[in-house]
Ligand SMILES: Nc1ncnc2c1ncn2[C@@H]1O[C@H](COP(=O)(O)OP(=O)(O)OP(=O)(O)O)[C@@H](O)[C@H]1O
């Protein structure tokens with residue numbers, strides 16, 4: 001992509017409405033535009049990151065054996081009356097009447113609708129286990145939408161629902177989700193810690209929230225510092241192996257880590273004092289096991305092996321897809337701008353031409369753009385007729401993790417400069433070596449992908 005032809009409306013001034021750094025940087029980098037309180041348009045750069053995040057979520061869900069569907073955003077109130085949640089949900093639910101005066105709503109979550117799909121099509125225990133998920137827009141009329149996409153009213157969520165014959169099988173689904181979430185967040189360059197949480201209006205007995213530690217987080221959390229040493233890494237796990245999934249859950253949840261709703265001072269006090277931490281965190285996901293809470297009232301049953309009909313055991317599992325952009329930026333930025341982790345960066349590399357219009361630098365840049373693109377790398381080529389300082393400032397602001405700088409002086413010696421956004425360090429090398437180095441840097445990112 002040539003920057004001269006792209007749509008990247010960066011802001012020079014700090015937008016006064018933004019209270020936290022991620023919101024400020026998303027606005028300044030031209031990623032989003034607010035349309036109403038808590039409702040945003042996604043501009044090209046923001047959309048690119050949103051798509052990368054969705055791709056990772058899809059891949060990790062499908063790796064775990066979960067099946068994608070897409071449900072509508074609009075739902076009928078009748079469905080919610082069946083579960084009894086239509087009145088319970090309160091003012092966060094956006095209620096709408098259609099032209100026939102039928103009561104509709106913009107879905108804040110989809111337990112009822114997925115249960116309706118299930119009961120219409122699944123009859124036998126032989127069709128279980130089954131986990132369906134979607135990535136779809138949700139609307140919650142939050143009292144205080146704020147912090148940009150972190151607490152929006154319209155936001156993108158991955159919501160998944162498991163259906164199992166027994167409580168034991170549903171707990172395996174719960175553990176499987178926990179494992180897949182650990183992988184998902186790590187691929188995005190994030191540490192998200194599973195913490196014991198409260199189930200709120202979804203209901204249920206088992207639930208963990210995934211929290212990214214950040215001073216600007218809205219949740220108060222308490223944990224044993226040892227938990228931050230754990231990483232999932234690139235271990236291979238068989239998602240059908242219940243014992244293996246349970247072992248991961250035990251490893252990641254045996255140390256104290258709770259949100260304020262479930263925090264217990266007496267238990268916390270048992271941890272050695274130098275390991276006790278209290279901090280702020282951003283909730284980027286939550287998993288629930290809630291048994292037959294929806295299947296029973298809504299008649300989602302299957303015929304079991306003994307011929308008797310039983311309500312299925314269910315859970316639901318959410319990832320805050322659009323919130324993740326804010327969380328990643330909160331965790332990864334400096335005073336110049338965003339620093340995207342390689343796994344989610346909108347472009348893999350920025351290409352800066354120091355002397356636009358000079359035939360040899362233009363040619364060298366175009367050759368590099370072709371070479372990098374041929375290797376599957378997404379390039380943003382700054383071909384504008386701008387000063388070097390302005391080009392660097394834009395690249396730093398939008399946070400591409402790698403930059404190649406091409407100027408006439410270097411080219412005379414067949415060298416360009418490869419710069420790391422994170423460390424700021426630059427190395428001179430031939431254009432061919434720069435391409436080879438970038439291919440090497442991104443190899444693990446491509447290798448982590450599942451099914452392309
Ligand atoms: N208003 C929102 N804006 C952006 N993302 C959200 C919002 N509400 C929830 N999410 C994301 O969707 C995920 C799954 O939804 P869930 O029902 O667990 O939310 P929640 O617990 O009500 O969130 P919160 O406590 O932050 O209001 C959350 O973990 C969060 O990452």
Ligand SMILES: [Mg+2]
Nearest residue numbers: 209283285286
């Ligand atoms: Mg939650």
